[in-house]
Amino acid sequence: MTTDTMLSPASRFVQFYALTKPRVVQLIVFCALIGMVLAVPGWPSGAQWLHMAVSCLGIWLVAAAAAAFNCLVEKHIDARMQRTAWRPTARGELSSSQALAFSAALCSLGSVILFIGSNPLTMWLTLATFVGYAVIYTVVLKPRTPQNIVIGGASGAMPPVLGWAAMTGQVGPEALILFLIIFLWTPPHFWALALYRVEDYRKSGLPMLPVTHGSEHTRLQILLYTVVLFAACLLPFVYGMSSWLYLAAAVVLGAGFCAYAWRLRRHYSDALAWRTFKFSLVHLSALFAALLVDHYLFF
Numbered sequence: 164m165t166t167d168t169m170l171s172p173a174s175r176f177v178q179f180y181a182l183t184k185p186r187v188v189q190l191i192v193f194c195a196l197i198g199m200v201l202a203v204p205g206w207p208s209g210a211q212w213l214h215m216a217v218s219c220l221g222i223w224l225v226a227a228a229a230a231a232f233n234c235l236v237e238k239h240i241d242a243r244m245q246r247t248a249w250r251p252t253a254r255g256e257l258s259s260s261q262a263l264a265f266s267a268a269l270c271s272l273g274s275v276i277l278f279i280g281s282n283p284l285t286m287w288l289t290l291a292t293f294v295g296y297a298v299i300y301t302v303v304l305k306p307r308t309p310q311n312i313v314i315g316g317a318s319g320a321m322p323p324v325l326g327w328a329a330m331t332g333q334v335g336p337e338a339l340i341l342f343l344i345i346f347l348w349t350p351p352h353f354w355a356l357a358l359y360r361v362e363d364y365r366k367s368g369l370p371m372l373p374v375t376h377g378s379e380h381t382r383l384q385i386l387l388y389t390v391v392l393f394a395a396c397l398l399p400f401v402y403g404m405s406s407w408l409y410l411a412a413a414v415v416l417g418a419g420f421c422a423y424a425w426r427l428r429r430h431y432s433d434a435l436a437w438r439t440f441k442f443s444l445v446h447l448s449a450l451f452a453a454l455l456v457d458h459y460l461f462f
């Protein structure tokens with residue numbers, strides 16, 4: 164085993180970077196950016212682009228800090244699950260103090276950037292989101308209730324609210340509509356993954372829905388949430404935030420998610436659950452991309 168002193172700086176960087184759950188945080192920041200874009204009528208000025216970039220950096224840093232704190236808190240749980248056992252904290256390659264210092268540094272830097280480069284409200288809301296995910300979800304809810312990801316999903320749904328606040332200094336109804344969409348998207352997103360990882364979660368001792376209530380109940384919940392999500396995704400058009408282009412995307416993507424959920428309910432397979440999980444990522448990414456394109460074409 165490579166000792167700490169033998170690790171190159173690049174290898175050490177890779178270890179710390181892995182704690183930030185980069186691909187998750189990438190979509191988190193993209194959703195925050197869409198909140199920023201929708202808050203600014205028309206094409207942004209140079210100063211507004213700079214403001215967006217600085218705000219995205221601050222949000223990325225705090226989200227990365229939250230993910231790293233989650234890895235620290237769950238290192239023993241991660242070590243018991245095949246999907247997460249590779250993580251540097253689970254393998255003991257990074258100590259708890261190293262992970263804590265890394266998370267604290269990212270969170271502090273991100274907070275200062277938001278306070279100075281964006282506005283105090285955005286900093287406070289982002290810190291509240293950090294606490295919501297890293298403490299309320301990870302420490303309080305996750306080990307105790309199968310509703311952990313529904314309640315904890317509120318923190319994951321905050322990015323568009325943060326983006327809107329960054330550009331306006333307030334929280335508008337448009338931002339809350341985007342919050343609702345991600346809030347309703349999270350349960351089918353996660354429960355599809357939890358279905359094919361159910362044995363992993365059973366070993367971990369975590370009360371995820373497929374473990375506590377079984378596959379059939381979970382698949383019904385996924386279907387119910389995707390149907391409600393379909394309706395919620397129409398709200399940007401109904402509220403006048405978006406036009407026909409977005410509506411078409413919302414209908415096609417929402418119908419696709421409902422179709423996956425319906426098939427999963429009727430004929431379960433791990434392969435279909437995995438494809439449903441992967442489609443959830445396509446759904447949210449493409450939906451928010453449609454908001455972006457629609458905004459610049461019509462607003």
Ligand code: HEM
Pocket residue numbers: 186187188190191194246300311312315316319320345349352353356444447
């Ligand atoms: C409490 C809410 C959420 C839970 C419990 C959850 C759970 C998960 C889990 C367990 C994975 C697999 C990660 C891995 O195996 O490394 C995952 C992947 C992912 N999640 Fe979520 N998620 C949540 C919310 C979100 C939100 C709000 C977003 C973005 C807006 C998001 C974006 C992603 C992405 C992009 C991936 C793929 C990561 C990869 O391919 O490595 N998730 N999610």
Ligand SMILES: CC(C)=CCC/C(C)=C/CC/C(C)=C/COP(=O)(O)OP(=O)(O)O
Pocket residue numbers: 184187188191222225226227229230233237247289292293296301318319322
């Ligand atoms: C702006 C800001 C502070 C954002 C924080 C929100 C955030 C980072 C949400 C991440 C969502 C997510 C991947 C949860 C999975 O956690 P998990 O512990 O269930 O996943 P795991 O089992 O893969 O560790």
